[in-house]
Amino acid sequence: MKNLMFRIRKNPEMYIGAAIIVVMLAIIICGVIFSPYDPDAMDASAKFADPSPAHPMGCDNFGRDLYARLSIGGATTLFIAVATVFIGVIFGIIIGALTGYYGGVVDEILMRFNDAVLAFPSILLALVFISLFGSGTFKVIISLGILFIPSFARIVRSEFMRCSKLDYVRSARLMGAGDLRIMFVHILPNIIPVLLSSTVIGFNNAVLAEASMSFLGIGVQPPSSSLGRMLSEAQAFLFSEPSYAIITGVTIALIVLGFSLLGDGLKKNA
């Protein structure tokens, strides 16, 4: 117990962040599993119903239960974020490892390409993808995923460059280990702390990116909900029903805050 208090005091960000995320996840998962309402079911008699035991967060303009929509929307947003970061991390590791370990011409070419992608504002690139391939949940995942590759590739590459000159890698090489074995069995586990904190921050960016794309109407399409989509719909009722926008906005803010604190804490630990 004492030990835990000591750790929290030493790195409060990480624990506060983790606590926020656990609470938000619990709220979302509870809603997905236990809410009796179909998140898309409309009920004319419950238009903008106030919060009550039946509708803990009230209802939206179509009489849809806000808690059910918020939890399914949150789940959608988190799913998109996870999938996006997954794509970014996997390809980032492969590209970063190869370029960082081998260097040379391929490294130059890939990294300049990387720079080019990083040079564009990510929302602009996402817009281009969406207008080329159409909108929808999976297209959002793929376009955001591709956009996330360069930043991860860069981090992994610099770590690989650093590690490939270290003693333990040299010894492994002397022992006759192959390149692939050195890359993924020896170096990769050593850079996980760094990768973990940037993954969490990337996750954060993905939540925000999805929210802004859906807010702009190019992400998740109605009637499906996502946090960004809900915020965009709530905007129409900002003055008459502010609670709709506030609930959605606060949810996004808390999720982002939680992951941001967790990421900072992990960085401190690494």
Add this chain to the structure above:
Amino acid sequence: MSKRRILALVLCVALIPAVALTACSGDKSDASSKIVIGIPQDLEDSLDPHEATAAGTREVLFNVYEGLLKPDPTGDIVPAVASDYSVSVDGFTYSFILRDGVKFHDGTNVEAEDVKYSIEKCAGLTGGQVLIAGLSNIESVEIADKNLIDITLKEPDMDFPAYIANTNAAIIPRSNSKPATNPIGTGPYMYVSRSPQDNIVLKKFDGYWGTPANIEDVTLKIIPNADSIVMNLNGGAVDMFARLTVTQTQQLNDNFEVLEGEMNLVQALYLNNAVKPFDNVDVRRALSYAVDVDNILELTSEKKGFPVGSSMFPAFSKYYIDLSDSYPTDIEKAKELLASAGYPDGFSFSITVPSNYQPHVEAAQVISEQLKKIGVNANIKLVEWNTWLSDVYTARNYEATVIGVDASSLTATAMLDRFVSDAENNFTNYSDPAYDELFAKLYITPGDEERVEIYKELQKNLAENAANVYIQDMAEFVALSDKYEGYTFYPLYVQDFAKLKLKGQ
């Protein structure tokens, strides 16, 4: 103490000119009155009245252009560039007398040659294609005298004056080589400039032949994001916005007056009749049975709006028949129909909706939810207005869409001609030989009563074959800042800026 007093005195003196100056600038802005009007989309298609297709473009061009005749707020057709007209006994020839002293915005007089040029261009007589379907009936346009134009028709057509009164059939100067970007008309307002995606500026035309406009400068501000309309109004950036939803009007502050009318359009779930499964009449009927119009009105517009069952709105009272009960909501029947059409488990399709029209987006969401009850899964695809125009309306590359279709001219024909199989604007690809035959009869039936009967038959045909899932003639709410008055509703999809004025002006 005395030092402070001196300071105060100095400050007071310094303030006097400041106050005087503000008063001055206040006076000035009164003298040159102006209004900022919000519109949901840019005028992307064309500023050439003969080429403009979007209702949103036409309603603005209405203020810049005029035809030989024009509609008035009661739905009558009144003379404009022509001062009078007569029709020959056999109904083949219309003679228009040009009004004296009508000027184009560039200062030149309207001449008979300009009229001939404009009408021939619209009718496709000069080699181009027919730009206005109703005018394809023109055989020839002749200048009988300096101010007398004879238009001869291939077939007598009672609706001809209405086609001529259409903003699309405007008179433009023959000398203007670029009407699409440099609009010159005869209307009460003249075009000044356009910043794409931002604004269009109009200015009162001092040489207007009729009752001049009241407000000097009109700026049309483009607000494509439906969600920010209320903020723009409440924040004072925009003085007027037409076609708001009930929800939007409820959020306006006290500085606005909300006027209520009807939009005079038919909002429907328009189906591409050429693609599967909508080529099957039973599927279309099933959707019509499954969609509950009252529920849509309840959820999206506080029950305001006028349910319709075919392609005609109530303002055309002479022709309108109430078919809104053709498909009372009946889920069981819808399911049976689907099963008999070979879709017992339903199917999936997407509804393409322009994202800048909030009422259509909302209606689409409700429909999508209602269709789930019969196992039909409707995905909604929000697109930009330009994408909608090019993909859905022009290329007809879509499955279904929610949109409002208006009458381009003051005729019942304008609501029905787009369902003729080979009509250029038949974006729903509706094709029924019986309909085509009936429609063709309109041109050879002289008697008014018989014609009205045909119009009613046409509407029944559309309802019977469930060409589309007809919803409503939407209630129109206009927010107008309380500094202004004089907003006038038309039985057409137009906005008349010339009648707006400052209060007490």
